[in-house]
Every structure is written in C-alpha cells, then in structure tokens.
Amino acid sequence: MKRFTVQKAHLVFMLLMGVLISSSLASAGSYRGDGDNNPPAADPQAATTSGVLGAAASFGVFGGGAGMTNQGIYTVVNGDIGTTAASTLVTGFHDKGAVYTETTANIGTVNGTVHTATAPAGSVPNVIAAAVALDAQTAFDNLSPAALPGGIDVSSLGGGAGELGNRTLAPGVYRSAPGSFAIQGGDLVLDGGGDPNAVWVFQMATTLTVGGPGAAFPQSVILVNGAQAKNVFWQVGSAATINAAGGGTIAGTIIAASGASFSTAGNVELVTLNGRALALHASVTMVNTRINVPAP
Numbered sequence: 001m002k003r004f005t006v007q008k009a010h011l012v013f014m015l016l017m018g019v020l021i022s023s024s025l026a027s028a029g030s031y032r033g034d035g036d037n038n039p040p041a042a043d044p045q046a047a048t049t050s051g052v053l054g055a056a057a058s059f060g061v062f063g064g065g066a067g068m069t070n071q072g073i074y075t076v077v078n079g080d081i082g083t084t085a086a087s088t089l090v091t092g093f094h095d096k097g098a099v100y101t102e103t104t105a106n107i108g109t110v111n112g113t114v115h116t117a118t119a120p121a122g123s124v125p126n127v128i129a130a131a132v133a134l135d136a137q138t139a140f141d142n143l144s145p146a147a148l149p150g151g152i153d154v155s156s157l158g159g160g161a162g163e164l165g166n167r168t169l170a171p172g173v174y175r176s177a178p179g180s181f182a183i184q185g186g187d188l189v190l191d192g193g194g195d196p197n198a199v200w201v202f203q204m205a206t207t208l209t210v211g212g213p214g215a216a217f218p219q220s221v222i223l224v225n226g227a228q229a230k231n232v233f234w235q236v237g238s239a240a241t242i243n244a245a246g247g248g249t250i251a252g253t254i255i256a257a258s259g260a261s262f263s264t265a266g267n268v269e270l271v272t273l274n275g276r277a278l279a280l281h282a283s284v285t286m287v288n289t290r291i292n293v294p295a296p
Helices: 012-020 047-060 127-142
Strands: 002-004 061-064 066-080 080-082 104-112 167-169 172-175 180-181 188-191 201-202 208-210 221-224 232-236 240-242 249-256 261-263 271-279 285-288 290-293
Touching: 002 249, 047 061, 047 127, 047 271, 061 066, 061 127, 061 285, 061 290, 127 188, 127 249, 127 271, 167 172, 167 240, 208 249, 221 249, 240 249, 240 271, 271 285
Parallel strands: 002 167, 061 080, 061 271, 066 104, 066 285, 066 290, 167 188, 172 201, 180 208, 188 221, 201 232, 208 240, 232 249, 240 261, 249 271, 261 285, 271 290
Antiparallel strands: none
8 A cells, every 4th residue: 555644644634724714713813824825724623524514514415406316225314414406306315204205115214304495394495405505615615726725646646646546645635636536446544643633635626436446346435543534525526426336435525516426226235425425516316325424
C-alpha cells in the first residue's frame, strides 16, 4: 500500500474548519491567514459536523428536487430522508407515519422521517426540505477547491491519477487531477493517527466510482486509528456510483451535484454507507442499501 503521512495531521483539521466556521469567529479574532494564500486556521473545537452540514446533518439521503427510489426489501436508512419534490417522487420507502409507493419487492425502512414538499402530515410544507437543500449546497460550496484550495493531487503520491484503491491516506484535502476519483482494485484506508478530529475532504470535478475493476468487485473505505465517518467528506462534481454489484462498506458524507446510485436492481448483497448521500440536483437510487447517519 502507498501511504501519505503528515507530521501534524491535526493542522489539516484546523485548515478545514477555518473555512467552514461562521464569519462571527472572524470578528472575534480567531480567524487569520498565514501570508501564503492558504486558508486561515481556527480553533478545531469551534465547528462540528452539524455546523458543517446544518439542517442536512440528520439526513441519510436527500434527493434534491428529484426524489429517491429504493428497490429490494433490505434497505434501511438510520436517519431522515427528503426531497423538495412532491411525495410521489419518493418510492419504495416507509417511515413511522406513512408509506411511499412500496411494493412487496421494494420495501425500504426509514428509521427517521421522510420530508417532502407535502410531508410529513401536519408539517409546514417544504420548510425542512428546503432548508436541507440550501445547507447541502452551502456545504458543497464550502468543501470545494475554491473554498479549500491546495488539495493534494493523489498522483503525486504514486499510483494512478484519481485512483484511491490500495492507498492508506492520512488526514487532508485531496483532489483529482483528471477530475474523477475511483476506488478500484483494492480498498481505501483512512488512518486517523490517533486523532478523533482528523478530517478528510475529497474534491472531484466529475464522478466518484466505487467498485471494480468490473462490476463484480465491491470495494470499501476502511477507517483506522481513530478515523470517524462523520469527518469524511466527498465533494462530487457530478454523480457518485457506489458498488454496482452490491456489497462493500463506504464511509463519509457524499455530496453530489448530479445524484448518487447504490448497487443495481437484482442485487441482494447489502451496500453499507456509514455517512450520508446528499444529491443537489438529481435523485438518489438505492438497491438493498443500509445507511447509518453518524452521530455528531
């Protein structure tokens, strides 16, 4: 495995949080630059995952204005799901209060609440879903190269450009020179180095593809030495495709501009995401997928 080490990994966390925390910290004097065009540093205790994601923090799935679809009977979302579209664009799910176009072959359990332009019953229509859409877009922008410049090109560490499989990476901001990231031919290991506040950001202009080469080989993201799923972020410029043949365990919050898909129809082996799948402008489709929203 190829390994990238950082002498003081916690500084990466400070770098990230310096951009994501509110401007009120700037007026308080805790926001400062280093004179080298780098984002200013800030107290890492000043921000949390909830602060980064806002109203989206409790959501395991968000389908922008296009909804979300489940196929299979083993899908479970341990968190909320939502869309700014009508409830008719949520198919194959149920929460404690309502059923959304389930069939005997397509049953997805939501151990939270389904939020849409018209649901849940008794709510103010679309208020929560609209807030999630806004905060997800804000998080996407705050994780971008424009807000977090100077990401590490993984090709500079050896191996294929844009390829994350068979790597062990320390905390940091990583970018893909070709514009896309793939985890193929082996798993990705994220090593926290004993720091529970260690943060990873993966920036890509286009796609994220997990699994392969070939659809029959699922891959995983493995967290070691204190790494936590709540501190891993995937900023995806277009679409995310996760283990098309089923299987595998992924970690982190995926924010994709053009949707996300997990497995494909007919696959029974579970795909697990310890994190969130937030799509800004397209739908999220799942086949026998388990999503566990990380605790703050």
